[in-house]
Amino acid sequence: MIFNARNLPSNDNVNPYAFCVDVAGEMFIQKGKMIAYYGALRFESLSAGPYGALVKESFNSPLYANDFVVVTGQGRLILGDRGNNIASYDLKEGNLTVRGANVLGFEPSLVCQESTVPGYLTLLGTGKFLASSNGAVHFLEPPVRVDEDALLGWADMPSPSYRYDYGYMRGMFGMVRSMIGGRSSGEEKQLDFTGQGTVLIQSSEMGLVGSTALDDVLARTGSLQQNELQQLLSHINQRLQQS
Amino acid sequence: MPEYTLVNSKMLSVTLRNEEVFAKRGAMIAYTGRVDFAPSSSGSEGLGGMAMRSVTGERMTLMSARGTGEVLYAFYGRHVTMVHLSGETFYAESESLLAYDGRLRSGTQFLGSSGVGGLIRGAATGSGLFTTTLTGSGELAIISDGDAIALDVTPDRPVFVDPQAYIGHRGQLRSDLVTDVGWKTFVGQSSGESYQLKFTGGGTVYIQAAERGGNR
C-alpha cells in the first residue's frame, strides 16, 4: 500500500504504530513525535503570542509546557512513538488520566491538567486524544492491583494507592530484604485501584527511553530556590555515598 | 489446573482457582482476587539443578503466585508464545521462560558439547546456554523479542542457530557447539560469539528475531 495526501487515513491509524492526523485548525502534539507530513503545517511553542487564549483554556500544566507544541494549518500529519502502539481515544464529558510521556496529542476542546500522581496528565471534557503504549492496551475493571511499570492510566475513577506485599513489609522490618534483593518488583508493590471505572495497562513502560520518575524530579527542580537546591544536592550526595 | 490465555501478543493471563503458577520475577503486571506472591528460587526443580546453576552462576529467579484470581504477565514488551506439552520435554533458554505450573517437572541441562570443556566455554561467555527443562503434560509460556519462530529439524536438515537467538527446543534433538571461521569473524562480531549451536535429529527449534542483550 502506497499512501499519499489523499488516501492516508483521516484521524486514524496508518498501522498499529503510526497515526495520521487530518490537521484543520489547532492541535496540541508532543514534541518529537512528528515523523512526516504533507501540506502546509506550522509548529509553534505554547509560549508563542497567538496561543495565549488557547493555552489558558486547554493546557493547564506548567510541568509539561515545554514537551508540547501547537500544530496549525492544513495537512496530513503522521505521528510515531519509538515503534510503540498508538491508539486514539474519544472522551465524552469524561476524564482520563494517562502517563504524561504517552500522551502524543489532544484536541483543544479537551482540558489537560497535571494529575496528583506524579508523571501523569488528566484530560477532561469532550474530544479526541492520542496515546502510545508498549503493545496493545488492555482494559481492566477494579478491584485490581497493577505494577506501576505497566500502568498506562485510568478513567472515571479515584487515584490509586500503593499496596505492598506482606513479604516486602517484613523485609522493611529487616528480615528478608537482602534475599529478595535490590529494587522492588511488581510482585512486591502495586497500585491498588478500587471503586468504579476502568484501568488501562500495557506490557511495560520499560525498554522505552527515559524514566518517568527522573523526568518528573528534573522538571520540578525549576521552581526550587537556591537554598533548596543546596539541600537537594546534599541529599543526593548522601544517597550516593550510601550506595 | 491454571488456565492460560493470551490477552494480546505481549500479555498473558493466568486464572487460578486455589492453584499455583511459577513465573519469571518482575513479569507480574496486574492481578485481581486473592493471590500471594513469594520468591521461589527453584520452582519444582530438584537439587541437582540448583547445584548446576550455582556452579555456573546461572540464576533463574521465579516467583510463585498462589491463590484464586487472575494474574497478568508481561515482560519488557516481549512477545509471548504458549507451548503445549504432552508427555515430553521442552528445553527453554532460562531467560526466555515466562510461566509454567506444577504439572511440569523442571530441571537444568547444559546445551552444547557435553563435558567439562563445553561447560567452561558456555560459562565463560555467559550466554546462558544452560537450559531449563520442563517435562510432563501441560502448558508453558515463553517470551521472545519479536514473535517466536519455530524451525523444523529433520535428520537430513540440521539447523545452525546463533546462541543469542536461541529460545528453546523440543523433540529428539542433539545439540553441539560448532565453531566456524566465517561465523566467528563476521556473524557474531557484535556479541563476541565464537560459536553456533547445531541441532541434528528430529524436532523443533524456537528462535527469536534478535540477539539477547541487544539494545531493546
Place this chain on the structure above:
Amino acid sequence: MTRFRLENSRLLEVTLQNERVMTRAGSMVAYDGQMKFEKAILGGEGLFGALKRRVGGEGFDLMTTSGTGRVYVAQNAAEILLVPLQNDRIFIESSSVLAFDHGMRSNTVFAGLRGASSGQGLFTTSIEGTGNVAAISDGTAIALEVTQSEPLFVDPDAFIGYTGNVRQEFVFDVNWKTLVGRSSGESYQLKFTGGGIVYIQPSERR
C-alpha cells in the same frame, strides 16, 4: 532473482540454490544446508567510503553468504521492509540496510550535510538492478508517495529510503530544532519533491 520471504514481519528467510546474498554483518540468526560466510565490502565504496564510515561511526559491514539452503536474517526484532526492484534503484539509509541480492550493484553516496550535527546517517546507500532489497524498520514501515504537487516533509530519524525521481533537500528551520526535533535532535527536516516513493519508520533510529 534470489528468493526472499518474510517468515514473519521480523524475520527474513532467504533461500539459496548455489547462490549468494549480501547481508548486514551480525544479522544472521539461523541457517540450514551448506553455507559459506565471507566478509564483504559495500560495492563501489572504496577507500573513501571506508573512511567515511569510520568518521560517522556507522559500523556498517556486510557479509556474503553463499551456498545452498535457507538463511534466516533479523536485526533487534525490528520489522522488515521488502522492496523488490525491476531494473530500478533505491536510496536507503545505510543503517537500515539488512540484505539484498548479490547480483545488485551497491554504492555509498555522500548525502550532503545530512547528519553532520548528530554524527548519524552520514551516508546513503544506493542499491541498483533487479532483485530484492530488505530494510529494517522500527515498527511497520510506511510508503509515502511524492508528486510535483505534493511535497513531503520527513523527520530525518524516521527516514528509511526512497525510489524514483525524488529530490531530497535539507530544510533548516529554527522552529524545527526547538519545537519538533527530539532533544538529541536534528536541526533540519527532509523535504522531498519530484515523483517517487519515500519509505519511513514510525520511530526515531536507535
